[in-house]
Amino acid sequence: MSLTKQLQNFAGTAVAKARDAGLPVDDAQAYYSDRIEPLLIKKISRFIIPFVRRSGVKVLELESGHVLCEMPIKGNVNHIGTMYAGALFTLAEFPGGPLMLATFGMRRFIPIVTALDMEFLKVAKSNVRIELNMSAEQARAIEAETLEHGKAEFVLEGELVNAEGEIVARSLAKYQMRPRRR
Amino acid sequence: MSLTKQLQNFAGTAVAKARDAGLPVDDAQAYYSDRIEPLLIKKISRFIIPFVRRSGVKVLELESGHVLCEMPIKGNVNHIGTMYAGALFTLAEFPGGPLMLATFGMRRFIPIVTALDMEFLKVAKSNVRIELNMSAEQARAIEAETLEHGKAEFVLEGELVNAEGEIVARSLAKYQMRPRRR
Numbered sequence: 001m002s003l004t005k006q007l008q009n010f011a012g013t014a015v016a017k018a019r020d021a022g023l024p025v026d027d028a029q030a031y032y033s034d035r036i037e038p039l040l041i042k043k044i045s046r047f048i049i050p051f052v053r054r055s056g057v058k059v060l061e062l063e064s065g066h067v068l069c070e071m072p073i074k075g076n077v078n079h080i081g082t083m084y085a086g087a088l089f090t091l092a093e094f095p096g097g098p099l100m101l102a103t104f105g106m107r108r109f110i111p112i113v114t115a116l117d118m119e120f121l122k123v124a125k126s127n128v129r130i131e132l133n134m135s136a137e138q139a140r141a142i143e144a145e146t147l148e149h150g151k152a153e154f155v156l157e158g159e160l161v162n163a164e165g166e167i168v169a170r171s172l173a174k175y176q177m178r179p180r181r182r
Numbered sequence: 183m184s185l186t187k188q189l190q191n192f193a194g195t196a197v198a199k200a201r202d203a204g205l206p207v208d209d210a211q212a213y214y215s216d217r218i219e220p221l222l223i224k225k226i227s228r229f230i231i232p233f234v235r236r237s238g239v240k241v242l243e244l245e246s247g248h249v250l251c252e253m254p255i256k257g258n259v260n261h262i263g264t265m266y267a268g269a270l271f272t273l274a275e276f277p278g279g280p281l282m283l284a285t286f287g288m289r290r291f292i293p294i295v296t297a298l299d300m301e302f303l304k305v306a307k308s309n310v311r312i313e314l315n316m317s318a319e320q321a322r323a324i325e326a327e328t329l330e331h332g333k334a335e336f337v338l339e340g341e342l343v344n345a346e347g348e349i350v351a352r353s354l355a356k357y358q359m360r361p362r363r364r
Contacts, residue, residue: 048260048261049259049260049261049266050257050258050259051237051257051258051260051266051268051269052266052268054236055233055268075232075233076232076233077231077232078230078231078233079230079231079279084231084233084234085271085275085295085298086233086234086237086268086271086272086275086276087233089267089268089271089272089275089298089300090268090271093267093268093271094268097261113267113302114301114302115299115300115301115302116267116271116299116300116302117297117298117299117300118271118297118298118299118300119296119297120295120296120297120298
């Protein structure tokens with residue numbers, strides 16, 4: 001069973017229990033969506049894709065519209081001892097999934113990455129972080145367009161920052177959002 | 183000691199032995215550069231960067247101006263069982279190094295990747311290959327510009343192809359060539 005399916009089942013059980021206990025179901029559902037799901041995604045997402053897990057990247061912060069991830073330099077150096085370009089790419093690509101799950105939930109939409117442009121500005125000799133943000137306005141516009149037209153195109157731009165706060169790389173990811181097939 | 187250094191030492195020893203044995207040194211040097219070095223790079227290059235080694239990518243063909251690499255689907259799937267975008271990026275990025283070592287040798291120049299744009303066209307459900315080629319004319323132009331101006335900018339375009347020969351992704355890598363510091 002896929003992780004999404006497992007989490008959906010878990011969500012269903014949690015909401016049913018809340019209903020049985022006489023709690024307002026909408027509140028229970030909202031609590032689950034807003035609090036429990038992002039926490040699960042934050043803890044679990046990096047283990048889903050073996051390639052990502054092997055890199056050692058971690059989700060440090062995750063909430064609706066915001067994700068912060070860190071790639072360790074350990075195990076990810078290139079032939080000159082700085083962070084390998086593929087590790088920087090993975091740091092730029094991977095957080096988009098958790099961000100969108102935390103922002104749009106796991107039931108309605110599927111984001112597909114259609115392009116990712118990396119610009120390498122400086123060698124990275126430390127752990128590297130990326131923060132991706134999506135405003136509520138942008139999320140609402142994507143949601144509305146996906147529901148109306150069956151898809152929506154959008155971009156997420158990221159700055160990859162070393163331990164000294166210097167930008168070592170920039171990323172521009174292009175996504176297409178589609179409704180999940182029932 | 184870096185691998186480059188080790189190989190340079192090995193090259194020096196091989197050439198010295200050829201000289202001692204009364205062989206024409208130029209021929210020995212040329213043979214080493216043209217035959218032995220590419221073979222060593224082909225076999226060894228993927229082990230230099232742990233991130234690349236972990237992906238299981240292999241150099242299938244390598245000679246001056248030509249490289250063919252393959253990324254296994256095994257161990258590199260994403261959450262829907264197709265090849266993870268980071269594995270496709272690594273397949274596009276990694277071969278540039280061996281190609282340039284085999285084309286320009288290991289002593290004179292250092293290529294730096296300054297940008298890499300990936301376009302994802304189709305999910306990949308099999309091993310994926312990339313072939314990168316650099317014509318002798320392009321190589322000579324890069325060499326001349328690097329020697330004259332201290333650097334040269336150039337691009338390498340790649341098509342990532344599945345087992346059925348379909349293009350699953352395209353890559354555009356931007357490089358800067360610089361003279362190696364003595």
